[in-house]
Amino acid sequence: MNLSNLKPAEGSTKTRKRIGRGTGSGLGGTSTRGHKGQKSRSGYSKKIGFEGGQMPIQRRLPKFGFKNINHIEYKAINLDTLQTLADAQQLAKIGIEELKAAGFVSSKQLVKILAKGTITSALEITAHAFSKTAEEAITKAGGTIVKL
Numbered sequence: 001m002n003l004s005n006l007k008p009a010e011g012s013t014k015t016r017k018r019i020g021r022g023t024g025s026g027l028g029g030t031s032t033r034g035h036k037g038q039k040s041r042s043g044y045s046k047k048i049g050f051e052g053g054q055m056p057i058q059r060r061l062p063k064f065g066f067k068n069i070n071h072i073e074y075k076a077i078n079l080d081t082l083q084t085l086a087d088a089q090q091l092a093k094i095g096i097e098e099l100k101a102a103g104f105v106s107s108k109q110l111v112k113i114l115a116k117g118t119i120t121s122a123l124e125i126t127a128h129a130f131s132k133t134a135e136e137a138i139t140k141a142g143g144t145i146v147k148l
Helices: 079-089 096-102 132-140
Strands: 074-078 110-114 124-127 144-147
Touching (some): 074 079, 079 096, 079 110, 079 132, 110 124, 110 132, 132 144
Parallel strands (some): 074 110, 124 144
């Protein structure tokens, strides 16, 4: 085997339809577009969402909802995640930098601590926001909270 006798596998390639190359090809004449009508003309393109003149679905359905421009998006980190991170790296302080280094958050994300799981060690936790139950759980375990 060499480069001169390489071929694709049997049945893996097909020949392209050469449309509009004379009646002898079987694909001349109307060039597979049928007879007359808007769709047979050059330059025809169907508009996105066009349903043949029927009222399109995006106009039939009512508008609803809105985007709150004051909404702040937080990355949720749970207490059990903080506890496993503290146990794995023997940390007493956990802040945004430690969470970035561990791969939990990216540089532009805001962090909110939530109360899923339990926390056993007294940690100093720095974040942008805390849920009330998470605050209670951290202070109950002997830890402290620092809000950014």
